[in-house]
Amino acid sequence: MAHTLPELPYAKDALEPHISAETLEYHYGKHHQTYVTNLNNLIAGTEFADASLEDIIMKAKAGLFNNAAQVWNHTFYWNCLSPNGGGEPSGAVAEAINSTFGSFADFKEKFSTSCVTNFGSGWTWLVKNSDGSIAIVNTSNAASPLTAGQTPLLTCDVWEHAYYIDYRNARPKYVEAFWNLVNWDFVAKNLA
Amino acid sequence: MTHKLPQLPYAQNALEPYISRETLDYHHGKHHAAYINKLNDAIKGTEYENKSLQEIITSATGPVLNNAAQAWNHAFYWQCLSPAGGKLKGDLMEAITRKFHSLERFEREFSTTANGHFGSGWTWLVLDKVGKLAIVSMHDADSPFRHGQIPLLTCDVWEHAYYIDYRNSRQSYVNAFWQIVNWEFVTEQFKQASHRQAA
Numbered sequence: 176m177a178h179t180l181p182e183l184p185y186a187k188d189a190l191e192p193h194i195s196a197e198t199l200e201y202h203y204g205k206h207h208q209t210y211v212t213n214l215n216n217l218i219a220g221t222e223f224a225d226a227s228l229e230d231i232i233m234k235a236k237a238g239l240f241n242n243a244a245q246v247w248n249h250t251f252y253w254n255c256l257s258p259n260g261g262g263e264p265s266g267a268v269a270e271a272i273n274s275t276f277g278s279f280a281d282f283k284e285k286f287s288t289s290c291v292t293n294f295g296s297g298w299t300w301l302v303k304n305s306d307g308s309i310a311i312v313n314t315s316n317a318a319s320p321l322t323a324g325q326t327p328l329l330t331c332d333v334w335e336h337a338y339y340i341d342y343r344n345a346r347p348k349y350v351e352a353f354w355n356l357v358n359w360d361f362v363a364k365n366l367a
Numbered sequence: 368m369t370h371k372l373p374q375l376p377y378a379q380n381a382l383e384p385y386i387s388r389e390t391l392d393y394h395h396g397k398h399h400a401a402y403i404n405k406l407n408d409a410i411k412g413t414e415y416e417n418k419s420l421q422e423i424i425t426s427a428t429g430p431v432l433n434n435a436a437q438a439w440n441h442a443f444y445w446q447c448l449s450p451a452g453g454k455l456k457g458d459l460m461e462a463i464t465r466k467f468h469s470l471e472r473f474e475r476e477f478s479t480t481a482n483g484h485f486g487s488g489w490t491w492l493v494l495d496k497v498g499k500l501a502i503v504s505m506h507d508a509d510s511p512f513r514h515g516q517i518p519l520l521t522c523d524v525w526e527h528a529y530y531i532d533y534r535n536s537r538q539s540y541v542n543a544f545w546q547i548v549n550w551e552f553v554t555e556q557f558k559q560a561s562h563r564q565a566a
Contacts, residue, residue: 295487295507316486335526
């Protein structure tokens with residue numbers, strides 16, 4: 176089964192001024208595309224040739240895992256963002272956040288700190304554990320919450336390629352901008 | 368002991384067109400400086416306060432290790448580069464030819480390792496524990512000193528090293544890297560390392 180680059184759920188310039196069209200040009204058009212291409216090359220003729228992306232993530236190692244997880248992570252990240260995003264969550268997401276972190280402001284601060292202090296390349300996630308509780312976790316490189324049995328609810332990509340065109344070394348500014356784009360409807364669907 | 372950001376051994380625009388002034392402005396002036404500042408904050412009042420960078424690297428963990436190793440790695444990387452470049456000759460040329468058959472094949476193997484390194488990190492030419500040359504890749508802030516190896520040459524493959532100039536094309540950056548390797552410095556490292564291991 177050949178994996179394909181999913182379409183961006185919005186135009187490349189739709190996230191401006193927070194994330195530029197040029198960043199999406201590279202981040203989606205080059206980085207995400209390369210992971211898809213590498214993955215297809217790596218699975219050809221192997222036991223993973225017909226496996227789903229999730230299956231590969233759960234079972235594969237090294238380069239195969241890295242490319243499959245990065246394909247999944249990026250697709251999930253695009254869906255976590257929206258030109259109509261931002262603001263605060265409502266309903267079940269708001270309740271879960273308030274009961275776990277005290278308030279949305281406390282959650283936002285804690286998630287932002289995790290993003291800024293994730294050393295090297297990686298991802299910061301809000302996840303649902305198997306017992307239904309929610310938590311903030313950092314992963315390195317391509318590592319995925321799926322292999323830890325967690326359900327991803329929201330992610331922020333903190334690889335330097337996610338923000339270097341727009342913010343250079345200033346990861347905190349990128350994370351601040353990220354909050355203007357968070358697609359809380361998507362987060363709510365993931366929690367449900 | 369307060370650690371200080373070492374001066375670049377050349378002007379910020381000296382490595383153009385291979386590495387831009389803007390890259391050095393950020394890479395040295397922001398990234399390297401931030402590692403030094405964070406290290407100084409992190410060691411205040413701890414057992415690491417009066418230790419050298421190398422002592423911290425071989426004994427610390429967590430953010431103290433990360434910032435100390437990044438401070439050392441960057442200082443070493445700046446010295447591995449030079450606008451004059453220069454040619455490899457002498458003992459190191461012989462050792463590289465012996466191990467990798469030719470300088471060209473060494474550069475090809477080192478480039479493949481650098482291009483294939485997943486995520487942030489560094490690709491190194493080291494003298495390993497038994498005195499042999501080896502090409503190794505390390506993640507994030509990891510250091511050859513933590514593996515009993517002596518660093519001779521490094522290429523920074525964190526995205527911040529090349530994203531301004533080459534965007535996602537790490538390969539173009541690694542190709543350019545060979546135009547500015549300071550072989551004189553690398554040869555000197557090899558000489559000192561060989562003496563240390565012989566002693």
